[in-house]
Amino acid sequence: MTTYADVDVVIDAWVRATDSTLFTEWAGKPARFFHIGGSRQFECFQISIGLPDSNEIAVSARAIDTYDDSEMEMDRTWQGPVSELNEMLATAVATVKQWKARWDVAH
Numbered sequence: 001m002t003t004y005a006d007v008d009v010v011i012d013a014w015v016r017a018t019d020s021t022l023f024t025e026w027a028g029k030p031a032r033f034f035h036i037g038g039s040r041q042f043e044c045f046q047i048s049i050g051l052p053d054s055n056e057i058a059v060s061a062r063a064i065d066t067y068d069d070s071e072m073e074m075d076r077t078w079q080g081p082v083s084e085l086n087e088m089l090a091t092a093v094a095t096v097k098q099w100k101a102r103w104d105v106a107h
Helices: 006-018 082-098 104-105
Strands: 020-027 030-037 044-049 057-063 075-081
Touching: 006 020, 006 030, 006 044, 006 057, 006 082, 020 082, 030 082, 044 104, 075 082
Parallel strands: none
Antiparallel strands: 020 030, 030 044, 044 057, 057 075
């Protein structure tokens, strides 16, 4: 059985790369998520990593708050083997970067 301890080194590397803070619990239960600030004031995105289960893991990227109320449009999840966690986190971070750039594209 894979636990967060088995994947924390990969998660920690992405937290450092994005200059974020890792949160390790939610509502008293183990969790892994970090926030990435938007390119505009008050905008925030979250990347969360599900608890590994049977060598499978899920990574989600979502908008928490946006300047244009488009949070509901920005919510993606990737699932795959634990061995692909690094690639899934890279995809999630790249997706957040695209979301952050939408203002630049539109204006």
